[in-house]
Amino acid sequence: xxxxxxxxxxxxxxxxxxxxxxxxxxxLAVLGFAGVVQVxxxxxxxxxxxxxxxxxxxxxxxxxxxxxxxxAEIAELEDTRESxxxxxxxxxxxxxxxxxxxxxxxxxxxxxxxxxxxxxxxxESRTGTLGTDQLLNxxxxxxxxxxxxIEINDTVRVVAQTGLVDSPTEGLLIDGNPVQAPYVxxxxxxxxxxxxxxxxxxxxxxxVEAVDGVVRVEELDTVEIAAxxxxxxxxxxEPVEQE
Amino acid sequence: MIxxxxxxxxxxxxxxxxxxxxxxxxxxLPIAVVAALDATFGALRAFLDGIFDDxxxxxxxxxxxLIAALIVYLGDQLGVGGQLxxxxxxxxxxxxxxxxxxxxxxxxxx
Numbered sequence: 496x497x498x499x500x501x502x503x504x505x506x507x508x509x510x511x512x513x514x515x516x517x518x519x520x521x522x523l524a525v526l527g528f529a530g531v532v533q534v535x536x537x538x539x540x541x542x543x544x545x546x547x548x549x550x551x552x553x554x555x556x557x558x559x560x561x562x563x564x565x566x567a568e569i570a571e572l573e574d575t576r577e578s579x580x581x582x583x584x585x586x587x588x589x590x591x592x593x594x595x596x597x598x599x600x601x602x603x604x605x606x607x608x609x610x611x612x613x614x615x616x617x618x619e620s621r622t623g624t625l626g627t628d629q630l631l632n633x634x635x636x637x638x639x640x641x642x643x644x645i646e647i648n649d650t651v652r653v654v655a656q657t658g659l660v661d662s663p664t665e666g667l668l669i670d671g672n673p674v675q676a677p678y679v680x681x682x683x684x685x686x687x688x689x690x691x692x693x694x695x696x697x698x699x700x701x702x703v704e705a706v707d708g709v710v711r712v713e714e715l716d717t718v719e720i721a722a723x724x725x726x727x728x729x730x731x732x733e734p735v736e737q738e
Numbered sequence: 739m740i741x742x743x744x745x746x747x748x749x750x751x752x753x754x755x756x757x758x759x760x761x762x763x764x765x766x767l768p769i770a771v772v773a774a775l776d777a778t779f780g781a782l783r784a785f786l787d788g789i790f791d792d793x794x795x796x797x798x799x800x801x802x803x804l805i806a807a808l809i810v811y812l813g814d815q816l817g818v819g820g821q822l823x824x825x826x827x828x829x830x831x832x833x834x835x836x837x838x839x840x841x842x843x844x845x846x847x848x
Binding site: 529530 | 740741742743744745746747748749751752753756757758759764765767768770771774775778781785786787788790791792795796799814817819820841844845
C-alpha cells in the first residue's frame, strides 16, 4: 500500500462522508454564523462595538466637555443679545426724548408751524399813531403770560431774535418785513392768562387806547400759526461741553 | 463534504437571521471567532496529516473559544482588556499562519 498523502485523504473525505464530519459541520456552522454576525455588527456600529469601558468613558467625557462649552457659549450669546436689546431700548428712549426736544425747541425758535389754544388780538389804529412802543410792550406782556408761539398778520413769526422797527413810510418793519395795520397778533398759550395779561391798568389795551386805537381780544380753542422764522447758524457762539 | 456544507449553512443563517450581538458578548465574539478559526485550521492540518480525531477537534474548538474569551474577560477585569485582546489575536494569528503553511505543504507539496 503506497503512502497515503494529505490530498488523498481530502479527496476520500469529500467522497465518503462520515459521522465525524457531521460534528465538524455543526462546529463550522457555528463558526460561520458567529463570523458573519460579528462582521455585520462591526459594519453597523464601527465606532463603539468592541470599545473598552475606558474608551467609552473618555468619549462620554469629551462629549460632556463639548456640551459644557456649547452651553457656556449659548449663555454668553444670550447675555450679548440681552445687552444689545437693552442698548436698543435705551437708544429708542433717547431718540424719543431728542425728538420731543426738537419739537419743543422748534416751536420756541419758530422753525415749525404750531397749533393750539390761544388768543387773537386785533389792533386797529390810525396811521402813524401806533408804533413799536406799544407793540413791544404788548408782546412782552404776552411772553410774560406764557405765550408759546406768536405770529403777526399771518406773515411774521415772533421769536427771541425778532426785531421791531418803525417803518419810515407807514406801519412797521418786523425782521425786515413790512407789516401794515390792522395788526392781528395770534398767540398760542393759556387763553385766559393771555387775555388778562393785556387788560390791566397801564397795560397794552390802555396804551393803545391812549393813541386812539382799538384792541379786540378773542379767546380761541385753536389758533393756527403757519409762519415760520429762520434761525441763523451761530457763527461765534459754541455750546460748552457738559459733563 | 458535510463540513463544507455546515460552514455554508452557518454563513447563510447569519446572513438571513441578522441577529443582534448581545451586549455582554460584544467584546468576546471577535476573539472567539478568531480562536475558532485557529482550531479549524489546526483540525484541517491534522486531517491532512492523518491524525484527525473528531473528539479532539470538538474539545479543542470549544476550549479554544472559551479560553480566548476567558483571557479577554480577565483582561477587562484587570483593565488591560485591549492589550490582552491584541496579544491573543497575535498568538492565534501566528498559529493560523503556521497551520496554513502546513496545509499548503500538504496540498501543493510546496
